Amino acid sequence: MCLITFAWQPGSATPLKLAGNRDEFHARPTAPLDYWQDVPGLLGGRDLLAGGTWL
Numbered sequence: 001m002c003l004i005t006f007a008w009q010p011g012s013a014t015p016l017k018l019a020g021n022r023d024e025f026h027a028r029p030t031a032p033l034d035y036w037q038d039v040p041g042l043l044g045g046r047d048l049l050a051g052g053t054w055l
Helices: none
Strands: 003-008 016-021 030-035 043-047
Touching: none
Parallel strands: none
Antiparallel strands: 003 016, 030 043
16 A cells, blocks of 8 residues: 655645655665756655656
8 A cells, every 4th residue: 555645835935745655566676765866856766667756
């Protein structure tokens, strides 16, 4: 089962915060949480097989 949580605070410096876990396909290669070099300001894990993220 995957879990997603969020905090929605309009007007704050960070109006939307997302957090989640991915617990299936453990053998699929992933990069750990980090800022993406090709998408400034995006902090997240990365699916190394398809190049995106699951969320």
